[in-house]
Amino acid sequence: MELTASEKTILTAIGANDGISRKELAKATGLSPGSVTLLTKALLQGGYIVEGERIGAGLGRKEVLLHANPDKFYFLGIDIGGYRVRMAVSDNRFAILHEAEFLIADVDEDAPKEAWVVASAVRLMEDIGMDTSAIAAIGIGVTGIVDAGRSLVLSIPNAKHWERLDLPQAFRQSFRCPVYVEEGGRTMLLAEKFMGKAKDEADYIVVHSAYSVVAGMMIGGQTLRGARNAGGLLGHITADPNGTRCTCGNYGCLENIVTYPMLEHEYKNRDGQYPSLIEAYRLNDKTAIDVCIEAGQAFGIALSNVVNLFNPVSIYLGGPMFDDFPILFEEMKRTITLRANRFATLGLQLERSSHNHRQGLYGALILAKHELLFPS
Numbered sequence: 472m473e474l475t476a477s478e479k480t481i482l483t484a485i486g487a488n489d490g491i492s493r494k495e496l497a498k499a500t501g502l503s504p505g506s507v508t509l510l511t512k513a514l515l516q517g518g519y520i521v522e523g524e525r526i527g528a529g530l531g532r533k534e535v536l537l538h539a540n541p542d543k544f545y546f547l548g549i550d551i552g553g554y555r556v557r558m559a560v561s562d563n564r565f566a567i568l569h570e571a572e573f574l575i576a577d578v579d580e581d582a583p584k585e586a587w588v589v590a591s592a593v594r595l596m597e598d599i600g601m602d603t604s605a606i607a608a609i610g611i612g613v614t615g616i617v618d619a620g621r622s623l624v625l626s627i628p629n630a631k632h633w634e635r636l637d638l639p640q641a642f643r644q645s646f647r648c649p650v651y652v653e654e655g656g657r658t659m660l661l662a663e664k665f666m667g668k669a670k671d672e673a674d675y676i677v678v679h680s681a682y683s684v685v686a687g688m689m690i691g692g693q694t695l696r697g698a699r700n701a702g703g704l705l706g707h708i709t710a711d712p713n714g715t716r717c718t719c720g721n722y723g724c725l726e727n728i729v730t731y732p733m734l735e736h737e738y739k740n741r742d743g744q745y746p747s748l749i750e751a752y753r754l755n756d757k758t759a760i761d762v763c764i765e766a767g768q769a770f771g772i773a774l775s776n777v778v779n780l781f782n783p784v785s786i787y788l789g790g791p792m793f794d795d796f797p798i799l800f801e802e803m804k805r806t807i808t809l810r811a812n813r814f815a816t817l818g819l820q821l822e823r824s825s826h827n828h829r830q831g832l833y834g835a836l837i838l839a840k841h842e843l844l845f846p847s
């Protein structure tokens with residue numbers, strides 16, 4: 472069934488507010504109660520939604536809550552980072568049925584990367600005894616550069632030899648469904664919008680940092696892409712003009728300062744006494760604390776510039792680094808407050824993102840569903 476614009480509006484609202492009454496739907500979408508009744512009837516018949524529990528007490532009319540039908544579609548989500556690849560199969564409500572993860576370092580350097588990704592996905596399906604034909608759409612998020620047509624992965628700076636990958640083409644043999652490719656920061660935006668805290672926000676930013684810095688920016692309700700889909704590359708803005716060479720070719724990128732390997736490297740450079748930065752930090756070692764404070768400042772300066780440029784309502788930050796080094800987070804926050812324009816920081820929320828290490832994975836699953844049902 473081809474969905475009408477109003478049906479898409481209803482489905483989007485149900486997706487964002489799982490378990491919503493028709494009355495609330497009318498309020499959320501601005502559609503009349505009569506239209507909502509007709510539209511939900513068609514969507515129930517099409518199997519897109521299901522009725523759930525009844526709410527309302529006493530003698531008043533009971534309201535039935537509506538949910539997305541979990542079994543209408545199954546999706547495959549793939550999150551390709553510079554260090555790790557995560558894959559999952561979910562139902563239509565993004566409940567994860569099965570997931571797997573792989574290290575980029577374990578993939579044979581000379582092996583064709585597209586074929587490896589497809590074979591891993593096929594294995595994942597075999598693990599749960601599901602035929603590949605059950606998948607309605609595949610969403611792929613990549614920590615790298617995706618071409619303007621959003622089909623070709625041009626480069627993953629942290630993963631050598633992962634270049635010019637045509638993943639939709641590679642999947643065509645084993646999966647007969649559409650494949651959507653997107654830059655990872657932008658899939659993280661989707662996760663925060665449709666399964667997180669940014670439901671009603673038009674101006675927000677998601678930043679994750681672990682082995683690379685990934686960022687997505689939503690400005691005025693539009694995903695920031697730039698002319699060639701390379702806009703918003705926060706990790707590769709210059710943060711230290713005297714810094715070392717980055718995997719992207721530039722020198723002194725933010726990513727050269729605030730990722731795990733670089734923090735560790737800096738700690739060693741300063742003759743840190745403990746075997747690892749994490750251990751030293753836990754023991755309150757001064758060198759470790761200094762390294763983290765300086766990294767927090769660099770991160771804060773970069774984000775101050777972003778705040779001044781785009782004036783977001785919220786910045787959602789994620790990745791285990793902020794848990795391991797709380798002082799880095801605090802220093803980053805302090806630097807933003809100190810350096811960004813006071814009118815741009817008015818009411819600015821700095822919060823943790825909703826899904827931790829699964830932010831990109833959920834984003835990829837949501838990408839699959841949204842591009843399938845509501846093509847952009």
Ligand SMILES: [Zn+2]
Nearest residue numbers: 707717719724
């Ligand atoms: Zn770089």
